[in-house]
Amino acid sequence: MQLLSALISGLGLGSMYGLMALGFYMTYAVSGTVNFAQGSSMMLGAVLCFTFAQTYGLPMALAIVLALLLCAVYGLLVERLAVRPFASRGSNAWLMSTVALGIVLDNVVMHTFGREPRSLPSPLVSAPIDLAGVGLGVYPLQLLIPVIGLLLAAALHTVARRTRWGVALLAVVQNRDAARLMGIPISRAIAVAFALSTLFAGVAGILIAPLFNVNADMGTLFGLKAFAVAILGGITSAWGVMIAGLLFGLAEGLITVTLGSSYTQMITFALVIAVLALRPNGLFGRAEVKKV
Numbered sequence: 152m153q154l155l156s157a158l159i160s161g162l163g164l165g166s167m168y169g170l171m172a173l174g175f176y177m178t179y180a181v182s183g184t185v186n187f188a189q190g191s192s193m194m195l196g197a198v199l200c201f202t203f204a205q206t207y208g209l210p211m212a213l214a215i216v217l218a219l220l221l222c223a224v225y226g227l228l229v230e231r232l233a234v235r236p237f238a239s240r241g242s243n244a245w246l247m248s249t250v251a252l253g254i255v256l257d258n259v260v261m262h263t264f265g266r267e268p269r270s271l272p273s274p275l276v277s278a279p280i281d282l283a284g285v286g287l288g289v290y291p292l293q294l295l296i297p298v299i300g301l302l303l304a305a306a307l308h309t310v311a312r313r314t315r316w317g318v319a320l321l322a323v324v325q326n327r328d329a330a331r332l333m334g335i336p337i338s339r340a341i342a343v344a345f346a347l348s349t350l351f352a353g354v355a356g357i358l359i360a361p362l363f364n365v366n367a368d369m370g371t372l373f374g375l376k377a378f379a380v381a382i383l384g385g386i387t388s389a390w391g392v393m394i395a396g397l398l399f400g401l402a403e404g405l406i407t408v409t410l411g412s413s414y415t416q417m418i419t420f421a422l423v424i425a426v427l428a429l430r431p432n433g434l435f436g437r438a439e440v441k442k443v
């Protein structure tokens with residue numbers, strides 16, 4: 152029973168890692184860059200949802216919509232302020248600038264929202280359900296999170312591979328000059344990718360908030376794990392990063408229940424290193440083909 156509980160919890164956490172890793176996939180697939188403030192984007196979604204729902208008393212559905220819209224706006228700001236000025240000059244300084252912008256956001260939230268962790272009530276975590284009649288209490292949200300994660304991964308994969316808009320986005324990173332000649336607005340496509348990236352992180356933050364306390368530091372470790380998941384799954388594959396997230400979460404749950412939480416981070420990241428040593432392009436990634 153304890154093992155089953157760990158598996159369910161691991162699937163939920165893994166879905167969160169996968170959702171955030173999908174954000175890394177989006178920006179890398181379109182622009183060849185990533186947003187290292189992704190953990191802060193997750194925190195922003197949770198904090199905004201709490202603020203709108205609890206502080207201002209808005210209906211939860213409206214609070215979620217507003218929080219996600221502002222997360223998308225934050226993604227546009229990240230691209231415009233921390234990525235575009237450097238990437239347009241061929242500089243890799245966006246690596247540090249996105250990290251710095253995330254730290255700035257964390258500290259702004261810490262000074263405005265406060266340091267104390269807060270609980271976000273939700274009817275989906277008010278009463279556990281007995282799963283399969285074995286006396287295992289599971290919150291409905293824990294079962295809903297993996298479903299939402301997989302549906303979003305499927306939707307993103309379908310849009311990217313089956314629609315003209317998705318193919319146009321992927322064409323930007325492959326050959327910008329050709330994409331521009333075909334009438335694809337390069338800057339707008341990259342901005343949309345960053346907006347979607349932070350929106351996915353915001354979804355992860357809102358989903359995980361009722362299960363964990365909402366605070367200004369909640370996204371730091373999640374962001375680090377999500378980037379590890381993105382690399383582990385193969386950052387060029389939407390399904391790959393989502394499946395890698397689920398595997399990472401399951402590994403965390405199993406290690407925690409068998410060896411204890413003190414070994415969880417040590418062993419899971421050691422496993423990431425071992426897998427990447429065997430498959431440098433990730434579990435589902437493919438080596439980049441360069442024409443000479």
